[in-house]
Amino acid sequence: MRGHDWINTCLPDELVVEIFRRLDSKRSRDACSLVSIRIGATGSPDLFVHLLSTRFSNVTNVHIDERLSISLPVHLQGRRRGVENSSASSLKLNYLNVNNGSEEGDLDSLCLSDVGLAALGDGFPKLEKLSLIWCSNVTSDGLASLAQKCSSLKALDLQGCYVGDQGLSAVGQCCKQLEDLNLRFCEGLTDKGLIELALGVGKSLKSLGVAACAKITDSSMEAVGSHCISLETLSLDSEFIHNQGVLAVAEGCPQLKVLKLQCINVTDDALEAVGASCLSLELLALYSFQRFTDKGLCAIGNGCKKLRNLTLSDCYFLSDKGLESIATGCKELTHLEINGCHNIGTLGIESVGRSCQRLTELSLLYCQRIGDVGLLQVGEGCKFLQALHLVDCSNLGDAAMRGIAIGCSNLKKLHIRRCYEIGTKGIVAVGEHCKSLTDLSIRFCDRVGDEALIAIADGCSLHYLNVSGCHQIGDAGVIAIARGCPQLCYLDVSVLQNLGDLAMAELGENCPLLKEIVLSHCRQITDVGLAHLVKRCTMLESCHMVYCSGITSAGVATVVSSCPNIKKVLVEKWKVSQRTKRRAGSIISYLCVDL
Amino acid sequence: MELLCIRQWISGLLPTVKKWLSAWCIKPVGGALVRQEPEYILLALMGSPLKKIMLCSSEKEIFSVEEQVMVQHSVIINNMIEDGSYNHEESKIPLDCVDSKTLKKVIDYCTHHTHHHNDNQEDLEAWDAQFLNVDSNGLYDLLMAANYLEIRNLLDLIYGTIKNMIKGKKIDEIRRIFNIKDHGFTPEEEEQNRKEYPHFY
Numbered sequence: 001m002r003g004h005d006w007i008n009t010c011l012p013d014e015l016v017v018e019i020f021r022r023l024d025s026k027r028s029r030d031a032c033s034l035v036s037i038r039i040g041a042t043g044s045p046d047l048f049v050h051l052l053s054t055r056f057s058n059v060t061n062v063h064i065d066e067r068l069s070i071s072l073p074v075h076l077q078g079r080r081r082g083v084e085n086s087s088a089s090s091l092k093l094n095y096l097n098v099n100n101g102s103e104e105g106d107l108d109s110l111c112l113s114d115v116g117l118a119a120l121g122d123g124f125p126k127l128e129k130l131s132l133i134w135c136s137n138v139t140s141d142g143l144a145s146l147a148q149k150c151s152s153l154k155a156l157d158l159q160g161c162y163v164g165d166q167g168l169s170a171v172g173q174c175c176k177q178l179e180d181l182n183l184r185f186c187e188g189l190t191d192k193g194l195i196e197l198a199l200g201v202g203k204s205l206k207s208l209g210v211a212a213c214a215k216i217t218d219s220s221m222e223a224v225g226s227h228c229i230s231l232e233t234l235s236l237d238s239e240f241i242h243n244q245g246v247l248a249v250a251e252g253c254p255q256l257k258v259l260k261l262q263c264i265n266v267t268d269d270a271l272e273a274v275g276a277s278c279l280s281l282e283l284l285a286l287y288s289f290q291r292f293t294d295k296g297l298c299a300i301g302n303g304c305k306k307l308r309n310l311t312l313s314d315c316y317f318l319s320d321k322g323l324e325s326i327a328t329g330c331k332e333l334t335h336l337e338i339n340g341c342h343n344i345g346t347l348g349i350e351s352v353g354r355s356c357q358r359l360t361e362l363s364l365l366y367c368q369r370i371g372d373v374g375l376l377q378v379g380e381g382c383k384f385l386q387a388l389h390l391v392d393c394s395n396l397g398d399a400a401m402r403g404i405a406i407g408c409s410n411l412k413k414l415h416i417r418r419c420y421e422i423g424t425k426g427i428v429a430v431g432e433h434c435k436s437l438t439d440l441s442i443r444f445c446d447r448v449g450d451e452a453l454i455a456i457a458d459g460c461s462l463h464y465l466n467v468s469g470c471h472q473i474g475d476a477g478v479i480a481i482a483r484g485c486p487q488l489c490y491l492d493v494s495v496l497q498n499l500g501d502l503a504m505a506e507l508g509e510n511c512p513l514l515k516e517i518v519l520s521h522c523r524q525i526t527d528v529g530l531a532h533l534v535k536r537c538t539m540l541e542s543c544h545m546v547y548c549s550g551i552t553s554a555g556v557a558t559v560v561s562s563c564p565n566i567k568k569v570l571v572e573k574w575k576v577s578q579r580t581k582r583r584a585g586s587i588i589s590y591l592c593v594d595l
Numbered sequence: 596m597e598l599l600c601i602r603q604w605i606s607g608l609l610p611t612v613k614k615w616l617s618a619w620c621i622k623p624v625g626g627a628l629v630r631q632e633p634e635y636i637l638l639a640l641m642g643s644p645l646k647k648i649m650l651c652s653s654e655k656e657i658f659s660v661e662e663q664v665m666v667q668h669s670v671i672i673n674n675m676i677e678d679g680s681y682n683h684e685e686s687k688i689p690l691d692c693v694d695s696k697t698l699k700k701v702i703d704y705c706t707h708h709t710h711h712h713n714d715n716q717e718d719l720e721a722w723d724a725q726f727l728n729v730d731s732n733g734l735y736d737l738l739m740a741a742n743y744l745e746i747r748n749l750l751d752l753i754y755g756t757i758k759n760m761i762k763g764k765k766i767d768e769i770r771r772i773f774n775i776k777d778h779g780f781t782p783e784e785e786e787q788n789r790k791e792y793p794h795f796y
Contacts, residue, residue: 006774019761036775
């Protein structure tokens with residue numbers, strides 16, 4: 001290894017950043033950025049962006065995320081392959097934002113700045129989609145210069161950027177084809193900017209999202225209602241928006257199809273306006289701590305006859321009556337999610353089962369008041385049900401499972417978690433009747449045993465199975481699955497204390513398509529079983545195996561060397577040898593014990 | 596013999612044997628001549644009652660070192676011992692990421708800094724400078740080992756050295772020092788850079 005160039009070839013990105021951080025003068029950092037492309041790309045985003053724009057001319061999508069750790073786009077690492085006229089159209093850059101508030105002088109050059117953004121505009125004039133995630137050094141000036149160059153911009157996503165009103169107005173003036181705008185944690189934006197943008201791109205804007213932007217109020221929404229006649233999607237997460245704002249949009253945007261609200265100050269009046277005016281509404285989602293009552297929901301049920309998708313999350317005041325009104329009014333309903341609405345019980349679900357014959361997906365999360373009768377009715381009425389999610393529904397038992405299994409023979413996806421009353425009998429019924437089932441998850445349903453898996457293996461050809469925490473399941477069940485489900489791609493058997501190497505060997509023998517496996521907390525699995533597994537499962541991409549006391553660094557090395565497609569390994573740091581690290585350092589994630 | 600008795604016996608002996616032991620105390624460790632304290636030599640002769648742990652390099656060579664020394668410096672080893680995954684009687688800590696040569700040097704660093712933490716700043720800095728008087732490959736090995744074992748002060752020291760190797764130097768010089776033969780810029784880009792920032796080259 002004489003005269004080895006380790007900075008460019010061996011040193012991990014985080015350490016290159018550390019070296020950069022300690023260069024305390026701008027001159028040193030600028031000089032260092034020019035030493036090699038790898039160092040420059042890692043330490044100097046502005047330079048890097050400038051380089052990218054000279055090398056790739058057809059880029060239409062750029063996504064810059066400064067929350068995550070650094071990774072170079074693959075094509076730049078293979079620099080010999082002639083990147084002059086690359087046909088890449090989409091670039092994703094993840095940058096570590098090292099501005100951790102320390103007084104260590106001028107660290108700003110380590111984040112994307114206005115200069116970089118202007119270079120982006122210069123370099124990619126055909127840009128259509130731009131996402132800037134937590135680029136804290138970007139301001140209005142940068143966005144304005146980019147807007148002036150990129151008139152084809154169709155989608156803009158700003159999260160955690162301190163861009164001001166001038167930036168957004170510039171976009172409104174220059175990017176007349178803008179269809180999609182998403183603003184999240186943009187503390188620098190006020191109504192002025194959004195109003196000017198609405199004026200500018202009102203005709204083209206189809207989708208708008210505003211979340212956690214404290215200075216955007218009802219005035220902006222009124223402007224949106226006045227100018228954005230093509231608006232189809234609106235997503236609002238703000239305590240500064242009241243009925244007035246939502247009303248303005250409901251009355252002004254007749255083509256509204258999707259409405260998502262997480263606004264604690266909005267009440268039934270707004271919903272009534274939506275029910276009266278938004279007759280094209282197809283998706284409605286109401287989240288956390290809303291003050292809505294049945295009155296509002298009934299208005300929706302009476303007015304929005306085309307409603308297909310309804311999500312009610314943590315809406316405490318909604319009860320069975322409101323849900324009944326939706327069920328009888330919205331016969332086209334295909335997706336229903338009820339999450340933590342503690343006043344909705346069996347009666348509401350029964351009415352859904354009776355009236356919503358086209359239901360294809362039902363999610364009941366933290367609904368302790370729903371009993372077996374409700375689901376039995378769903379089984380009888382919703383013949384086209386394809387997906388059922390149940391989390392923490394402690395009143396549901398085997399009878400409910402049987403009812404669903406017998407009635408919904410088209411069921412493809414069944415996810416149950418912590419429904420402690422559901423046991424082996426219920427799952428056996430599923431195995432006997434749901435021949436189309438491909439996706440099964442019964443996490444922590446600890447009354448389910450091996451016979452259930454044997455029945456499932458017999459009747460269904462699963463692609464996805466998660467039995468994490470079902471400690472009664474052992475080798476017998478998993479072996480049956482291995483033999484009966486050759487199409488298996490994803491398997492999670494974590495926390496199963498009775499599972500051993502025999503099952504691993506059987507999986508290796510019979511499931512060659514396996515892509516992801518989670519073995520964490522399985523004490524009885526050893527290097528031997530792991531070796532048998534990876535010998536034949538050559539398509540394996542992800543392996544989680546923390547807290548497996550039977551697995552050693554030899555096992556980890558075997559996984560890394562046997563699986564050519566491996567992308568992620570989660571394991572304890574001290575189980576990774578130097579050679580394994582060299583071979584596959586970037587894909588290995590370590591268990592963090594420092595918390 | 597109880598630990599306490601041994602210690603008492605040694606401290607009784609020391610004044611008389613210190614002189615002739617001092618002749619034995621010069622021992623080459625990691626390329627530098629280091630004085631071993633007589634107390635420790637004697638304890639080693641007695642069969643170390645001080646708690647030791649065993650570190651195993653990637654070449655399967657075993658190094659015995661005081662637990663206290665490693666725990667003070669390496670966050671990883673400290674965590675391993677704290678969460679009970681290290682059993683003193685039988686196990687050794689496998690450090691498959693570190694080769695014998697580097698591990699020996701790392702142990703020297705930790706041992707020196709633990710035993711000499713009361714020395715004055717200049718002496719310590721001089722020792723550190725001598726310690727890091729290695730070639731580029733050696734520096735890389737030490738950096739990776741210190742990063743893996745999470746030895747904060749050694750890492751700071753190495754980064755400081757690298758910073759000094761970069762600071763104020765021309766780019767061609769930096770490339771030579773770090774053996775960077777293929778910088779990755781296209782000929783056009785390199786020419787453009789040299790035109791725009793001639794004072795860096």
